[in-house]
Amino acid sequence: MKSSVKIRLLTVLLSCSIVTVISAQDILLPPPVKQGGKPLMQALNERQTTRTFTGENLSLQQLSDLLWAAWGINRPEEKKRTAPSARNIQEIDVYVTLQSGLYLYDAENNRLKQIHNRDIRSLTGTQDFVGKAPVNLVYVADMGKTGKKEGDKIADADLWWSYANCGFIAQNVYLYCASANLGCVVRGLVPKEKLAPEMGLRSNQVILLAQTVGVPQK
Numbered sequence: 001m002k003s004s005v006k007i008r009l010l011t012v013l014l015s016c017s018i019v020t021v022i023s024a025q026d027i028l029l030p031p032p033v034k035q036g037g038k039p040l041m042q043a044l045n046e047r048q049t050t051r052t053f054t055g056e057n058l059s060l061q062q063l064s065d066l067l068w069a070a071w072g073i074n075r076p077e078e079k080k081r082t083a084p085s086a087r088n089i090q091e092i093d094v095y096v097t098l099q100s101g102l103y104l105y106d107a108e109n110n111r112l113k114q115i116h117n118r119d120i121r122s123l124t125g126t127q128d129f130v131g132k133a134p135v136n137l138v139y140v141a142d143m144g145k146t147g148k149k150e151g152d153k154i155a156d157a158d159l160w161w162s163y164a165n166c167g168f169i170a171q172n173v174y175l176y177c178a179s180a181n182l183g184c185v186v187r188g189l190v191p192k193e194k195l196a197p198e199m200g201l202r203s204n205q206v207i208l209l210a211q212t213v214g215v216p217q218k
């Protein structure tokens with residue numbers, strides 16, 4: 001191949017990869033603030049379910065703090081988290097649905113990795129407030145991490161530990177919300193079969209629960 005053709009080909013390839021990088025609208029989160037907030041006993045006293053939200057968005061700082069509280073890394077040297085998980089398998093993934101699209105929380109890099117740019121908030125639940133609140137978290141067990149391959153049958157009993165692991169994350173979110181004067185509701189009412197393809201999940205990824213977060217309507 002002539003060198004001028006090679007250079008042109010290389011330029012086209014390079015510009016394609018630049019477009020790819022730019023078009024991936026990941027959200028880099030500010031570092032979470034790991035100090036302050038309400039004392040634990042006060043946050044426990046104020047923990048409650050909220051189902052009415054103003055449409056107001058969370059700031060990026062609130063989103064970062066919320067996700068770190070939920071399932072962030074609090075011991076980087078061991079890559080361990082703010083919530084426990086059986087045998088430290090860490091199979092729960094926290095997906096974040098925002099008006100701007102669907103994201104996966106990447107705790108190590110403190111960013112939201114964009115999966116797609118469609119607003120699927122309303123598809124994460126069956127209740128009216130779900131599509132109007134700014135943030136809906138979807139907790140997904142990546143059963144690939146427990147040895148299940150795509151196409152393998154996943155029985156209810158295979159998910160017991162994952163549901164328990166997920167409960168700790170959801171409670172962290174409740175406590176963060178109480179501390180930050182935000183509102184939330186953990187939800188079992190999730191149309192899982194409709195939602196999974198909208199999220200592009202593999203057959204060995206299982207939706208467990210969702211949690212709506214927003215500014216509470218007084």
Ligand SMILES: Cc1cc2nc3c(=O)[nH]c(=O)nc-3n(C[C@H](O)[C@H](O)[C@H](O)COP(=O)(O)O)c2cc1C
Nearest residue numbers: 047048049050051125127185186187188189190209
């Ligand atoms: C596993 C689980 C599933 C839940 N599912 C829903 C739900 O789908 N929709 C909803 O509005 N609330 C749901 N809730 C919230 C409960 O209704 C709520 O926690 C309960 O009424 C007690 O209120 P409190 O959280 O303010 O103490 C769920 C709670 C749990 C623990």
